Amino acid sequence: MLKLELKKRIITSLFLFFLLTLMFFYNFVLITSLIVIAVCAWIEFYALITKILKIEGNMNKILRFICKTMSLIYLTILIYFIIIVKSLNYQLEDALVYSILVSILTDIGGLIIGKIFKGKKLTKISPKKTISGAFGSFLFSLMLVPFYLNVFTDLNIFALILITLVVSLASQIGDLFISFLKRKASVKDTSNLLPGHGGVLDRIDGMIFSIPVCLILFYI
Numbered sequence: 001m002l003k004l005e006l007k008k009r010i011i012t013s014l015f016l017f018f019l020l021t022l023m024f025f026y027n028f029v030l031i032t033s034l035i036v037i038a039v040c041a042w043i044e045f046y047a048l049i050t051k052i053l054k055i056e057g058n059m060n061k062i063l064r065f066i067c068k069t070m071s072l073i074y075l076t077i078l079i080y081f082i083i084i085v086k087s088l089n090y091q092l093e094d095a096l097v098y099s100i101l102v103s104i105l106t107d108i109g110g111l112i113i114g115k116i117f118k119g120k121k122l123t124k125i126s127p128k129k130t131i132s133g134a135f136g137s138f139l140f141s142l143m144l145v146p147f148y149l150n151v152f153t154d155l156n157i158f159a160l161i162l163i164t165l166v167v168s169l170a171s172q173i174g175d176l177f178i179s180f181l182k183r184k185a186s187v188k189d190t191s192n193l194l195p196g197h198g199g200v201l202d203r204i205d206g207m208i209f210s211i212p213v214c215l216i217l218f219y220i
Contacts, residue, residue, distance in 0.1 A: 016197075042071055044191050045190075048190060167213055178205035
């Protein structure tokens with residue numbers, strides 16, 4: 001059973017990596033994929049909110065409408081700026097890619113270092129996350145810095161390190177936020193849309209926080 005899940009996870013990861021590559025090189029793939037991802041993420045987010053309100057005995061239609069509207073507006077604005085950035089500004093396009101890579105390495109670092117060193121739990125929100133894992137997330141994200149010093153030529157190494165740490169922190173906060181909602185909704189994954197990975201929101205939870213933070217920092 002464990003081998004089957006690992007196989008599913010690897011296959012899905014390869015597919016997502018291939019899709020990410022196509023999104024980078026082809027704008028029509030980027031726009032189409034972002035729309036699909038946004039719709040799936042919004043459906044999963046709204047399903048979480050609905051379950052939470054139902055569990056807590058509060059199915060207020062106004063509250064549900066507010067959550068639905070705010071999440072939809074946020075995702076729409078985020079996608080709009082990603083498309084604009086990808087089309088017009090090469091410096092911010094590099095920042096967009098950088099934010100995604102930082103989020104990916106943040107996840108990998110937290111998983112690997114957390115499993116190796118374990119130790120004290122980071123928070124009750126997500127029992128599997130440890131303090132050592134959080135440090136691992138920062139450490140792995142910093143591995144990108146040497147490779148991007150020649151890309152972000154207007155930044156010195158200390159500025160890029162600071163930006164990387166802030167973006168990694170934003171990614172971890174996004175991860176914890178969705179974990180908090182899943183815990184409140186008493187579910188393990190936001191859906192089973194991606195075999196071995198859960199739902200779309202499970203994969204982009206860190207990115208929905210790290211991308212806007214990274215773009216704002218580079219724009220400033």
